[in-house]
Amino acid sequence: MAQLTARFRTENPRYAVEDVPFSVPAASEITDLSHLINKLLVAADADHKYVEFDFLINGQFLRMPLVTHMEMENISTEEVVEIEYVEKYMAPQPEECIFHDDWISSVQATEEWILTGCYDQTARIWSLEGKSIMTIAGHTEVVKDVAWVKQDSLSCLLLSASMDQTILLWEWNAEKNKVKALHSCRGHAGSVDSVAVDCTRTKVSDFLKETFPTDEEDEMEEAANRPRKKQKTEQLGLTRTPLATLSGHTEAISSVLWSDAEEICSASWDHTIKLWDAETGGLKSTLTGNKVFNSVSYSTLCRRLASGSTDRHIRLWDPRSKDGSLVLLSLTSHTGWVTSVKWSPTHEHQLISGSLDNIVKLWDTRSCKAPLYDLAAHEDKVLCVDWTETGLLLSGGADNKLYCYRYPATASDVGA
C-alpha cells in the first residue's frame, strides 16, 4: 500500500487547511506530513512561515511511520483517516543550574522566586536567575518539603516541613530580605515528608512518615487564619497543634495535596491513595494500587490524579470514579522509581516526572508509550520536580543541582 487518504483538521484557526481528503504516502512520518501542511499553508498565504507540526490520530501522537502506527492501533487503512495536527511542542530550553550544598529534597516556585528544601537542614529562596536570595535555617533535621503559602508584594509566607517532626511557618520580607519564623507546628510522631497548602491559602495539610506503620496520621493545621496577630509574636516556636488528624493509612504517607477546597488526597506506602473530606475528616474513597506510591499530583484542568510509584510506572487515576481502583492510563518509560510527578498548570495533557534513573521526563497523556522529551541532565537521583504557571520546569536531585528549563510549549507562544 503506497497511499492513504487522510483528512487534516486542527483546533488552531491560524493553521486551518481545507477540509478535503488528501492522499498521502503510507510510509510518511511527522516531518513529511509537516511539510505537506506547510506547503498547503503557503499556498493559501504566501507570508506563512514554516511551522513544525505534531500529528494526532484518534488522540494518540504519531511517533512512527503512519502505516505502522495505524497497524498498531488497529485503524483501518481503507477509509479516510482523520488526522489532527497541533503545533509541535518545543523542547524545554535549559535556563539555570543552581548549585546547592546538599541534596535537594523539594522545590516550589512562583513567578518570581524559587523555594527549595535542602538536606542541609535549610530552605532556600532563589531568584529565577539563579541568585541566592535567602537561606532559611531553623530546622534541626533535613528539610523534606517546602511550600509557598501567600505572596504579597512585601511579605511572603512560606512553610517548611522537616524530618525533625515540625513544620515551620516563615514570613519573608522580600524588600528587606529578612525572614521570621512565625509558628512551629508540632504533632507528628515522625518525619514530615509532605506539606500542602489549600487553594484558599488558609490551611496547611502536612503529612508524615510514621515511625510505626500501624498507626498513621495525617494532620491538618490552621496556620494562617489570623496572620496579623501572629506576626507580632516574634518568638520562634510558637507552637500550633493540628486542626484535625486523618488516620487510616497503615504505612508511611509519601505525598499529600489538596485536590479542591474540601478534599485532601494522600498517597502512601501501603499501596493506596486515599481521598479525605477536609471538613469532617472522614475518608471519602480509596484507590488501591499494587506498589508503593511515592508521589501524587492533581490537575484541575483534566481532573486526574497522576501517581508515581516504585514499579517505574506513572498511573493516571480518576478520583471521582466510585468503583475504586480504576487506572486510566499507565505511562511507562522510566527505569527506576518515580519519585515525583507534577501536572502542568497550563496544559491539560502534560505532566512532568522525575525518577531515580536520573532522568526527568515530560509527558503528554496522548502519547503514553513514549514521553515527549527526556531531560537527562541530572547525574544522580531526581527527588523533586515542579512546573510553574509561567512555563518553568524545575527539577532537583541528589546531585545537589536544581535545573531550570523554560518550556515555551509552542513556537508561536514564544513569538507571542
Place this chain on the structure above:
Amino acid sequence: MGTPPGRWLQSWSTLRTPGEHLSCSSPCFEAPRAAVPVSVCPHQQRAVPQGIPFTPSPTPVPLRSPAACGGIMPGGVFLGWRKEARAPTRALLGWEMLGGGCLGAEHLPDPHCCSSVPSHGPGGRGGGKGLILPCPHAASVPPPQDIRNTVGNIPMEWYEDFPHIGYDLDGRKIYKPIRNKDELDKFLEKMENPDYWRTVQDKMTGADIKLTDEQVDLVQRLQKGQFGDVHFDPYEPAVDFFTHEVMIHPVTNRPADKRSFIPSLIEKEKVSKLVHAIKMGWIKPRKPKEDTPTYYDLWAHEDPNSILGRHKMHVPAPKMKLPGHEESYNPPPEYLLSEEEKLAWEQQEPAERKLNFIPQQYRCLRAVPAYPRFIQERFERCLDLYLCPRQRKMRVNVDPEDLIPKLPKPRDLQPFPTTQALVYRGHTSLVRCLSISPSGQWLASGSDDCTVRFWEVCTARCMKTLPVGGVVKSIAWNPNPTVCLVAVCVEQSVLLVNPCLGDKLLYGATDQVLESYTPPEEERVQPVQWLTATIEEHSKGIRLTVQHSKALKQVTWHGKGDYFATVVSDNSSMQVLIHQTSKRWSQNPFRKSKGLVQCVLFHPIRPYFFVATQRYVRVYNLLKQELTKKLMSNCKWVSSMAIHPGGDNVICGSYDSKLAWFDLDLSTRPYQLLRHHKKALRSVAFHKHYPLFASGSDDGTVIVCHGMVYNDLLQNPLLVPVKVLKGHALTLDLGVLDVLFHPTQPWVFSSGADGTVRLYT
C-alpha cells in the same frame, strides 16, 4: 420388441401356407394332424400323483420363443425360419428334436406336457436316442411291433408303481419286462455273462440292451473327452470370414437412416432432464477418485494384550559367534596350538574347553577335508535356539521432565523483588551486616571500614556515620518498635547504640530507660562486663558497652527486645551468652560446648533457642532448659540460619552452597535442599509477612525464593525460586555478605564486598 402382436399375426399369416397351422403365436390354433409323437400323461387316465404342482399356464413361454427370436434376429435366421415354415411338420419335428418335447394342442393345458417341452430331460434324450441310436430291441423285435414308448420327456419314476412303462404309438400299454432276478441271479449273470459290462438298461422300455462295439467306442471316446464323431477334425484350417482390411464395398449397402443424422428428440429430452437435475443439484458429479493409495497400519489398534499381540513378543534368535582367525584353514601361527597345548586340550573336559576344536593349518583351501563336527554343531545350535532365554527385559521410558514436580510460574507468585532500585554508597570496605528498623524507614549497615552507617531507606541518604574503631561483624536493630536501640558487634564488645533517628519521643524514652538503671546492691559474677558509655561515646550515640573476653561473631535480639544473645568465636563452653538489657545481666546457658557455634537465634514466638553448629542445629527449650530437637543439616558447614515468622520452619545456608529448609513438624532432616548458588552461601533471610526468603552468596547473587507455608499441617511448604538478583561486583572473591528483607514491603537489601548496599524492589 415393441411391435404389437396383431402385426406379427398378420405377418405370420402371410407366411403360412393354407392349411398350415402354427402352434406358437396364435392363441387359437388347431392341433396338427400330422403324426407327431404325442406325449401322453398317465394322468389322463389316472389321478395326478401327489406332490406335483399343477399350475395352469395357458401360454408356455418357450412356445413363443421361435417367433420372438424371429423378431429379433437378423434376416438370415428369419430366412431360415421361413425355409422351415414351408414344411411345418418337419420343422416341428426338428423342433421336437431340438427341444426334446412334443406338442399337442389338446395337451397344452396339461402342466406335465408344458413342463416337458422345454426341458432337456431324459425323456427327450430318450426320444432323441430313439432317433439317433438304432434300437437293439427294434432289431430283435419283429418290425410291425414298434414298441417305441411315447411317454415323452417325463421322469420315468412316475411309472414305478405301474406294470406298464408307457404307451406305444397306438396307445397300447407297453408292459415292463418281467424281472424276477434276485441278487444271486444278478451275481451269476455278472460272473457268467461275458457281455455283462456292456449291458445297460433302457429306462424307457425297461429292457436290457447290449451296447455294440461302436457304441462302446463312442462312450469311451466321450469319457476321454474326445469328439464323438471319429471323423471330426477339430483342427482343420480356419477360414477368416472377416478381414481387418477395409473393403471398398460395405457389408450392407443400406443408406444411413434419417434418424442417424437428425438430433434425437428423445435424447434431447433426456439430456435436458439431466441438465435440469444437475442444475437443481439432484445429480452431483462423482467425487474424483483419490489417486493416493490409502495405507493404514494394520496393527495400529491392536491390543498388545490380546492373543495376537503375542506375536509381537518376538525374541530374536541368539546370535552365533562369528568365526575368528583360529577357524581359518590357514590361521596365523600364534593361533596354532603347540604340542603341550594340544595335550592339555585333549585332557580337558569338552565343556571346559575354550575352543571346541583344534585350529589346523592346511596348505590350501582345496586340501581342507570335510568338517566332522558339522552335525554336532548344528545340534548344539538347535539346543541354543531351543533353550535361549525367553524373558524380556522391560525397559520403562520415562521422560526426565515428567519427574520434576510442577511448580507454579514465578509470574503468578508476585510480589517479589525483581529489579535493583537503589544503591547505598558510602562504605569504603566490605559491608558485613545489615539491619533495618522495625518501621522500615532506617537501615543500619556495619562494615570493615570500622564504621556503622545509618541510611534513609527511601532515598539512600546516609543519615549518620558512626565510627566504632573496629570491624563490625554483626549488627541488630532492636525489634521492639518502642525502643530505638541498635546492637553492634565490634571485636570483643557489643555496643548498644541509640541512632537518634525517627520519633524524638521514642529515642528520648529509650535513653531514659537506659539511664534509669540502678545497679543491684550485691555484685553478681558475670562472664562479661557492662560498661556505661563515656561522654564522648555518648555524644556519638553509644549508650552501653558489653565487654566480652574474646572476639564476637554475632548478636541477635529476642523478639521482645529486652534479651539479646551473642556468639563468641571460642571453642569453650562460653560460646553463647544471653544478656538482659534492662537488668544488665548476662548468663551462659550452656555448660558444655557441642561444637563450634556458627549462629544463634531466638524463636519468634515460643521460648525456644536455636543454636547452629557446623553440621547441626540444636533447638533448646529455654523454660525447661533442655534440648528439644537436633536438626541434621546434611551440610558440611552451616554459615547462617533464619526462622520463618511462623516459627515452624528454619532455613540454613551453608558454605558448600546449599540451602536446607527444615520443617520442624516434619522431620529433623531437611525437607528440601536447594542448590541454586554456585558458591558458598553467606546469609539467608525470611520476610516477615510475604512468603519470601532470600539467600546471598559468594557468587555475587541474591536468589529470592517463594516459600509458602500453609496452615494446613498436611500440606508441605511450596518452595519456588523466583528471581536471581545480580548487581554486586565480586571483590576479594566475595560477593554478597548479608541479605535482609524490608519489614513491610517485598523488598530485599543486600550488602556486598564491593562496599555497597543495594535495594531490590
